[in-house]
Amino acid sequence: MDEETFEQFAEQLERYVRERLIPAEPQVIENDAVPADIIQEMREMGLFGLTVPEEYGGAGLNMSQYARTVNIMAYAAPAYRSIFSINVGMFASALKNGATEDQRAEWFPKLAEGKIACFGLTEPGSGSDSAGLQTTARPSADGNGWVLNGTKRYITNAPHADVALIMARTEKENLPKNAHVSAFLVPMNAAGVSTGSPDKKMGQSGSHISDIMLDDVEVPGEALLGGETGKGFRFAMQSLDNGRISVGATAAGYARRALDSAIRYANERKAFGEPIANFQLIQQMLADSEIEIYAAEAMMRDVTSRADRGENILIKAAAFKVFSSEMCGRVVDRVVQVYGGAGYLAEYDAERFYRDARIYRIYEGTTQILQLQIAKHMLREWEALNG
Template sequence: MTSKQATVGAEDFELIRQQVRAFVRHDVVPREEEIADSDAIPDDIRRKAADMGLFGYAIPAEHGGLGLDITQDVQLALEFGYTSLSFRSMFGTNNGIAGQVLVGFGTEEQKSRWLEPIASGQVVASFALTEPEAGSDPSGLTTKAERDGDDWVITGNKRFITNAPEADLFVVFARTRPADENGTGIAVFLVPADSAGVSVGPRDKKMGQQGASTAEVVFDGVRVGHDAVVSGDVDTGFRAAMSVLARGRVHIAALAIGQAERALEESVAFASTNRQGGRPIGENQLVQAMLAEQKTLCMAGRALVTEAAAAYLSGADRRLGPSAAKLFCTESAGRVADLAVQVHGGSGYMRGVTVERIYRDIRLLRLYEGTSEIQKLIVGRQLLRDVGKGS
């Protein structure tokens, strides 16, 4: 899988970034409460995002996308993180973990069929990996795919699947056999949402990220042809999952820092205007200390994810760096959000206050696409492997 697919030069990309920044701040931010209260992204925002190419900014240009590389993706994620995280979630899987499976591992026929409508937003792609007994570690998959003549029959349950209620295409991971010396036995299938035997449960009621829909998906004897097997190889699934999740971790790290920077901005604004005892609370040294910690974590996270993206793009590091960036940036963002509530005092605990929503929204980033604990295992194991290689 390669990420060297950018077709947009630095000058043109800066124009794109500025347009995204303006859209986020002028169109989306003023409607954050509407998004939270309605638990939905307004149709006009979705249409404008599609018109701007946001459903396919990371899809190669030859397949209808903008063809941005991972370093450019990170810069946009920092902008997306400034507002409700559900906004980014609307098109995140098209560009990320679902779309990148096709970009990196799909056959030419599969790419030709699916990538252009994914890039335009006509098709919403959903990444169906997580199960009740398999989350950050996909080796525990129990969803099965059994060969029946020229077809495959898929049976199993997936949970917490982002955009499942709106999905047109499920990128489904299933086990074709127990793992053996020949491979993991995990394949990935392209399953249209209207296939017989596919059913989507009610939308999950979540702590935060209102406007982003997740749900359980049941595959009950769903029949697909062999042309639905990504790459045509039934042992591609595990490798594809690990590859796209690593790339996705860099993106999530940047998204976390974007949200942390918004929390910092809200904290500074509150500290400079809210008065206690006749003077702004920002004049108190302990409040200044909290702001300083927030700013330091934001700066460190931005530097780390920028470096991780560059190493991913060059191929120098596509394992340790993404996990280290996601671990540090999401944990740091959680700390920044917590401090933001503290700076606001009792006001920060009230619904309708921006930092209260951020506090709830940002918590999920330490869970999906690999928990913080999984990232620690990946980093630790890779360090030991590197020592072994060196000796």
């Protein structure tokens, strides 16, 4: 999308977030669901196909535009972004990176029209540890397809999804570069696919996760992403760069919402005869939050511009996600403190911000896993230069 058109879209989206989505938040929280009419509006706005190439019916946003869109959406309740985030993030990225032309022609238009995708990597016994992955894919009896068995856990949008990208073991033994893992495009209405009840969570009302159970699920040979075994984990990890940028942009957007709420409350709440916004220690918490949000926004602009130039962003995407998610946690903690006793009450927004933000430090790679990954790649780069 050209920049002038995108700026018009971004301005329209900001109005939609503030005038439509935020007023509907009490309904989302009460019903633990995004209203169907809002989901349809989001489809009509093209939000489910933001990163789908234009030739397949999508908006064709580059990484900078995509991250900014997510950042704008994240100002509202997390459920709104969550319902389309897998489509425009990891699923679309995996199709771009690893799908055959036939697979792109089949699935990109479906994403653009609003079909919902999910991403099946995490399992009960493994998350970032691919060696522990237990879901299997074996050749079907006729040799023309695959049979999948296993369970995936904590899968965002699984209860509503039309299609899943499932990581499965195609070799019994662990192989170098995770070549024992392949990726499969699995329709959620396929025989043998079922989902558990949505998990009850600490926060993020209206955003649903559940298990996916695969019981002798037969898929055709065309379901193997890229048409080759052993490439699935690489496709998944490349997609996670995209997902981590999305989480970082989301955390920065939600931190901005929380800080704006704290500024408003600090000007309304009076103590000792004056607004608490006049007190220097309150001002310090507000200022520290602004400083950190600005740093995250600057990181977002840098890493996305690098991605658009075709640079390897593995380290920087992980660094942005770590900093932004940890920053958001610090900001919402300060916001509760600014609210004081009211910050602990469910009738005020601060308590919700605090619960909603906690997951950002966990999904798409915990802070600790990403610290290990960053260090590992730093050391590899040093060895390549000095070895």
